[in-house]
Amino acid sequence: MPLVFSQISHSYGATPVLHELDFAVEPGQITCLLGPSGGGKSTLLRLAAGLEKVQRGEIHVDNDVLANDGLHPPPEARPVGLMFQENALFPNMTVAENIAFGIRDLSRREQQEKVKELLELVGLDEYGQRYPHQLSGGQQQRIALVRSLAPEPKILLMDEPYASIDITLRRTLREAARRTIKEKGTTAILVTHDPDEAMEMADSIAVLDQGVIAQVGTPQEVFESPATVAVATLFGGSQRLAITAADEHGFDTAFGRIQAEAERLSSYRDAHTLVVRPKGLSLKKNEKSDVVISDLRYIGHDWLAFLTNNNTPSATEPLRVLIDDVSQYQLGDRVDLIANQTGVFLFK
Numbered sequence: 001m002p003l004v005f006s007q008i009s010h011s012y013g014a015t016p017v018l019h020e021l022d023f024a025v026e027p028g029q030i031t032c033l034l035g036p037s038g039g040g041k042s043t044l045l046r047l048a049a050g051l052e053k054v055q056r057g058e059i060h061v062d063n064d065v066l067a068n069d070g071l072h073p074p075p076e077a078r079p080v081g082l083m084f085q086e087n088a089l090f091p092n093m094t095v096a097e098n099i100a101f102g103i104r105d106l107s108r109r110e111q112q113e114k115v116k117e118l119l120e121l122v123g124l125d126e127y128g129q130r131y132p133h134q135l136s137g138g139q140q141q142r143i144a145l146v147r148s149l150a151p152e153p154k155i156l157l158m159d160e161p162y163a164s165i166d167i168t169l170r171r172t173l174r175e176a177a178r179r180t181i182k183e184k185g186t187t188a189i190l191v192t193h194d195p196d197e198a199m200e201m202a203d204s205i206a207v208l209d210q211g212v213i214a215q216v217g218t219p220q221e222v223f224e225s226p227a228t229v230a231v232a233t234l235f236g237g238s239q240r241l242a243i244t245a246a247d248e249h250g251f252d253t254a255f256g257r258i259q260a261e262a263e264r265l266s267s268y269r270d271a272h273t274l275v276v277r278p279k280g281l282s283l284k285k286n287e288k289s290d291v292v293i294s295d296l297r298y299i300g301h302d303w304l305a306f307l308t309n310n311n312t313p314s315a316t317e318p319l320r321v322l323i324d325d326v327s328q329y330q331l332g333d334r335v336d337l338i339a340n341q342t343g344v345f346l347f348k
């Protein structure tokens with residue numbers, strides 16, 4: 001394994017952030033670290049980068065100890081490349097000089113060849129002699145990426161590199177980054193709190209929640225079989241509801257009864273929490289129901305129904321349910337809720 005965190009605990013003052021965390025990154029993969037804000041994602045990356053001292057536990061690279069409470073090599077002595085938001089390009093150096101910065105020990109010719117190859121890789125062959133302020137934000141990001149790849153680090157650490165970039169450009173940059181990282185065979189960890197970004201970029205997603213890794217898996221595994229409530233609620237407009245009672249026909253929630261198949265229920269007899277995606281429920285009209293369609297909104301490809309329950313306080317957030325055929329429904333319709341086969345998750 002190129003990068004392994006073992007039993008890492010970390011506190012800021014008296015505030016614990018990481019708790020005996022174990023995490024191994026697969027070689028040659030792009031792993032996205034995803035999780036609620038403040039969960040410790042950046043801290044984990046900063047520990048590997050050498051920007052933060054390891055307090056407890058160890059970090060290994062290829063079976064060698066990289067850092068522990070007695071070993072703290074500086075960032076430049078580590079086999080890692082950094083692409084953090086704060087690591088802007090050096091403004092007083094040309095693009096070529098920026099890229100060559102980390103490979104100053106190579107001969108001049110080798111440096112030039114490397115710079116040329118990397119500029120071509122991100123489609124900016126003509127830009128070597130420009131200064132950063134003469135580039136667009138997206139071009140600067142692409143240069144920052146290849147600058148961090150120039151020394152051919154074993155591991156590339158990226159902390160929200162696209163956070164300040166607009167959504168369309170972000171998509172283009174992600175693609176460029178994924179292609180470039182894959183072409184180089186680099187092992188990369190990308191911190192993001194955008195689940196869409198993680199789904200698009202990652203070979204593997206690791207969810208960090210409350211100081212521990214809650215789940216590691218392919219984007220499909222993490223999306224379709226979330227291991228915890230925190231993982232389930234990361235994706236797809238998921239909504240969390242408490243289950244107040246359950247029997248063989250379904251379960252009771254703040255939105256009344258949600259009907260479900262008996263066989264499904266029996267495997268979740270002790271469930272107390274329901275996480276439901278907008279695609280996870282179907283509606284059936286029932287004049288006697290207390291659940292009412294209080295809003296219908298078009299969201300591009302689909303319609304969302306916003307449901308409220310006449311019997312619950314108005315402060316309760318409406319339940320959002322995707323509907324196939326909007327012509328069947330109108331505002332004020334009363335409906336029953338039925339759990340679909342996918343998009344509904346039960347937790348103890």
Ligand SMILES: Nc1ncnc2c1ncn2[C@@H]1O[C@H](COP(=O)(O)OP(=O)(O)OP(=O)(O)O)[C@@H](O)[C@H]1O
Nearest residue numbers: 012013017035036037038039040041042043044193
């Ligand atoms: N230098 C610091 N001094 C004190 N507390 C810090 C420091 N850096 C981070 N923290 C705290 O540690 C916790 C974890 O922070 P961290 O930045 O690692 O989380 P994160 O998962 O990357 O969050 P986000 O998604 O919001 O960027 C937060 O509560 C944060 O306020």
